[in-house]
Amino acid sequence: MAKDTPSIAKNKIKRSLSAILDPHPSTKEVTMLWAYFENSCVYCDLKMERKSRIGHLDHVVAQADGGNNSISNYVLSCAKCNGDEKREMDWLLFLNQKSDNADILATRKLKIENWLKKNTNVNFEATDIEEAEKIIAVALAQFDESVKAMRSLRVKIT
Incomplete structure (x- = not known):
């Protein structure tokens, strides 16, 4: 069974958010x-x-x-x-x-x-697509920060 890695999770986040606008x-x-x-x-x-x-x-x-x-x-x-x-x-x-x-x-x-x-x-208008891309970029940046924090916590406890 495949394991979710941060890169797989990022892709899922991007696709999930995109599907809200374009189901x-x-x-x-x-x-x-x-x-x-x-x-x-x-x-x-x-x-x-x-x-x-x-x-x-x-x-x-x-x-x-x-x-x-x-x-x-x-x-x-x-x-x-x-x-x-x-x-x-x-x-x-x-x-x-x-x-x-x-x-x-x-x-x-x-x-x-x-x-x-x-x-x-x-x-979709170009501005709508740009706005959606910005929203997704923010979510992915927040995810990256969360991954960093979790990795720091892991190093601390191991």
């Missing part, structure tokens, strides 16, 4: 996604069971590139496509590489584009 999809929304994509990988059409660990929710636009956690910014992908092959690649470029048949490519592309049009999530 992850609800169970109901995830169910809608699975139904829309007919339990199949959008890239290779592999049929998947939801209870298996093969199905992944793949950000279409990565958060690092300004994407959000709206359910319509995710597609259903198999573990191989999302984890092993696509990685950080643009979804359309990857879809083009996966599709040998022009008709299949067009059908899959249209399905993704229609899903993306459903995006009703709030678009």
Whole structure:
């Protein structure tokens, strides 16, 4: 079992605070996604069971590139496509590489584009993002100070 280190905890703090502003999809929304994509990988059409660990929710636009956690910014992908092959690649470029048949490519592309049009999530202003980043930076700095204090206490008692 993995142990939480201060660096893992910092990452969890950052993700947890970010999720307050941009929450992850609800169970109901995830169910809608699975139904829309007919339990199949959008890239290779592999049929998947939801209870298996093969199905992944793949950000279409990565958060690092300004994407959000709206359910319509995710597609259903198999573990191989999302984890092993696509990685950080643009979804359309990857879809083009996966599709040998022009008709299949067009059908899959249209399905993704229609899903993306459903995006009703709030678009954050640059100032909102800056303010959130400042709040997170303060929390992480306070955490770093707490880690230092705990390490000093440990040295004192050992």
